[in-house]
Amino acid sequence: METGIVIGAGIMGTALARHFLKCGHRIALIDPDEAARAAAAAQIGPSEEFITAPTPEALPAAWGPCHFVIEAVPERLELKRQVLGALSRQFGPDTLIASNTSGLRAADLARDMTHPERFAIAHFFNPADLIPAVELVPAPATSPQTMDLWEALLTRSGKKVARLRADLPGFVANRLQHAMARECFHLLEAGVIDAEGLDTLTRYALGVRLALIGPILQRDLNGIDTHHAIARYLYPDLAANTTPAQVLDDKCAAGMLGRKTAQGFYTWDARQERRAQRVEALLPAVIALARQIETEENDDAEMGEQARGL
Ligand SMILES: NC(=O)c1ccc[n+]([C@@H]2O[C@H](COP(=O)([O-])OP(=O)(O)OC[C@H]3O[C@@H](n4cnc5c(N)ncnc54)[C@H](O)[C@@H]3O)[C@@H](O)[C@H]2O)c1
Numbered sequence: 001m002e003t004g005i006v007i008g009a010g011i012m013g014t015a016l017a018r019h020f021l022k023c024g025h026r027i028a029l030i031d032p033d034e035a036a037r038a039a040a041a042a043q044i045g046p047s048e049e050f051i052t053a054p055t056p057e058a059l060p061a062a063w064g065p066c067h068f069v070i071e072a073v074p075e076r077l078e079l080k081r082q083v084l085g086a087l088s089r090q091f092g093p094d095t096l097i098a099s100n101t102s103g104l105r106a107a108d109l110a111r112d113m114t115h116p117e118r119f120a121i122a123h124f125f126n127p128a129d130l131i132p133a134v135e136l137v138p139a140p141a142t143s144p145q146t147m148d149l150w151e152a153l154l155t156r157s158g159k160k161v162a163r164l165r166a167d168l169p170g171f172v173a174n175r176l177q178h179a180m181a182r183e184c185f186h187l188l189e190a191g192v193i194d195a196e197g198l199d200t201l202t203r204y205a206l207g208v209r210l211a212l213i214g215p216i217l218q219r220d221l222n223g224i225d226t227h228h229a230i231a232r233y234l235y236p237d238l239a240a241n242t243t244p245a246q247v248l249d250d251k252c253a254a255g256m257l258g259r260k261t262a263q264g265f266y267t268w269d270a271r272q273e274r275r276a277q278r279v280e281a282l283l284p285a286v287i288a289l290a291r292q293i294e295t296e297e298n299d300d301a302e303m304g305e306q307a308r309g310l
Pocket residue numbers: 007008009010011012013030031032033036072073074075076083100101102103123124125126
């Protein structure tokens with residue numbers, strides 16, 4: 001059992017605390033906002049292995065040494081720099097430190113840290129206790145040993161780690177997600193389809209395949225020559241705006257931020273809330289299906305070895 005600290009008791013920090021507790025770690029969850037600490041504690045429930053505090057300094061001495069820290073404060077570079085710098089001075093060089101930024105560069109985050117060789121980005125996905133993948137991104141100063149230690153810790157906790165070789169904004173998953181979202185907003189603004197139609201089409205055409213087959217394997221199935229022919233005539237027509245779509249500016253200005261303000265692209269009434277809860281309840285089944293492919297591949301490999309008498 002290792003002791004970890006999660007900084008920020010918001011959407012991600014709370015789910016990260018739940019995840020690491022579930023797999024046997026002791027977790028302290030830090031947030032200066034008392035209401036956020038109380039909400040997180042209520043969601044997680046009582047546990048001898050769990051504690052909350054306003055700052056890491058406020059943890060009781062008896063809580064003991066800390067093996068790893070994950071920062072999950074709001075996505076503001078200056079705030080994250082300040083928090084990570086302070087953490088690096090507070091904990092010795094053997095404490096692993098990671099940021100759960102959605103896409104800020106590791107080099108920028110690590111600027112004010114001491115011993116930046118023990119720092120990496122561990123980008124989890126929402127809900128962090130359910131979605132298996134984590135992107136692991138090195139800063140220029142990150143040591144290979146740190147990458148190995150983070151990968152081992154995350155893998156032991158049941159996560160599927162994608163180790164990146166470069167420190168680029170948005171990593172891989174958010175580059176993909178934002179490329180698709182840019183086209184979605186362009187289509188909505190052009191009146192080609194409405195939000196519900198777009199979500200339904202994406203789920204039933206792309207989504208059902210993507211849980212089982214990644215986009216590159218799918219190209220092999222569909223034929224690379226066909227993809228090439230389409231790319232030649234389609235790319236000039238795709239959205240290429242370099243600032244957020246007007247519809248995003250408008251929603252943000254109007255405070256229509258989605259579920260958290262009860263109004264976004266959808267109206268978050270009781271029916272919509274129930275639907276989101278059903279989605280969360282169904283996610284484990286989808287993940288189990290996605291994992292099944294690999295289990296069957298492992299079974300085949302084992303059967304192959306048995307057949308060869310190994
Ligand atoms: N929400 C997502 O879907 C998602 C997914 C992956 C990554 N992320 C990233 O995770 C991070 C957190 O996102 P979130 O959605 O949980 O945000 P959030 O706003 O829900 O929570 C952030 C929490 O940090 C606390 N906080 C602020 N300053 C702090 C400090 N100095 N020390 C400790 N706590 C402090 C706030 O009080 C708040 O409770 C961001 O970098 C975000 O980009 C978010």
